[in-house]
Amino acid sequence: xxxxxxxxxxxxxxxxxxxxxxxxxxxxxxxxxxxxxxxxxxxxxxxxxxxxxxxxxxxxxxxxxxxxxxxxxxxxxxxxxxxxxxxxxxxxxxxxxxxxxxxxxxxxxxxxxx
Amino acid sequence: xxxxxxxxxxxxxxxxxxxxxxxxxxxxxxxxxxxxxxxxxxxxxxxxxxxxxxxxxxxxxxxxxxxxxxxxxxxxxxxxxxxxxxxxxxxxxxxxxxxxxxxxxxxxxxxxxxx
Numbered sequence: 600x601x602x603x604x605x606x607x608x609x610x611x612x613x614x615x616x617x618x619x620x621x622x623x624x625x626x627x628x629x630x631x632x633x634x635x636x637x638x639x640x641x642x643x644x645x646x647x648x649x650x651x652x653x654x655x656x657x658x659x660x661x662x663x664x665x666x667x668x669x670x671x672x673x674x675x676x677x678x679x680x681x682x683x684x685x686x687x688x689x690x691x692x693x694x695x696x697x698x699x700x701x702x703x704x705x706x707x708x709x710x711x712x713x
Numbered sequence: 714x715x716x717x718x719x720x721x722x723x724x725x726x727x728x729x730x731x732x733x734x735x736x737x738x739x740x741x742x743x744x745x746x747x748x749x750x751x752x753x754x755x756x757x758x759x760x761x762x763x764x765x766x767x768x769x770x771x772x773x774x775x776x777x778x779x780x781x782x783x784x785x786x787x788x789x790x791x792x793x794x795x796x797x798x799x800x801x802x803x804x805x806x807x808x809x810x811x812x813x814x815x816x817x818x819x820x821x822x823x824x825x826x827x828x
Contacts, residue, residue, distance in 0.1 A: 631814045637754075642717075642803060642819040650814040687754055698768050699813035700746075703756040 603690045605704035613712050618677040620707050622690030631693035632673045638686045685711045716740050717820040719804050725826045734789045734823045736804030744810045745787040750801040763810040794827045
């Protein structure tokens with residue numbers, strides 16, 4: 600079955616530092632992969648998605664992710680963190696069981712300190 | 714214009730009551746979903762409707778009953794509310810039941826608190 604694992608429930612960085620949020624997937628077929636962001640008391644917003652085109656995917660707010668089949672990973676990065684990036688980040692995979700549905704990882708809270 | 718809107722945003726109610734949450738999308742999408750986010754932020758799909766037809770029904774107590782009067786609306790009715798039902802419920806939509814590659818659009822959520 601397809602699923603995603605997010606390593607680290609919390610990640611702390613300083614403003615201006617590199618952001619790296621980890622996501623590994625398990626899938627027997629090429630997956631569709633997504634990163635969503637949830638700001639406090641808000642819904643989920645799509646950051647970026649991988650749908651078997653380019654392996655390096657650029658998203659909104661300066662984020663990008665690289666699909667690495669050999670490592671079954673889809674890590675999210677941003678070169679320089681801003682205070683406004685503090686939020687909960689979710690990795691998700693499209694699971695097919697007759698119909699497609701998005702299955703989410705457990706989330707990683709990004710904390711950004713001045 | 715809000716793409717996926719949910720009402721109410723907050724709902725506080727007593728155990729044993731019956732309540733409903735409403736969702737509407739103006740994106741022209743065919744498929745809508747209900748997700749539950751628990752206190753640990755874990756998101757789990759509950760139901761999905763495609764053009765008014767139920768297509769995904771996860772292991773959810775039958776106290777939860779979704780209804781879709783048309784493809785732009787998906788409501789969630791909960792009977793005999795329990796403390797464990799306290800969570801944030803998100804509505805979402807997508808272009809089609811097998812078009813997840815386009816991603817889902819989520820509403821801002823309904824925070825349900827059962828006391």
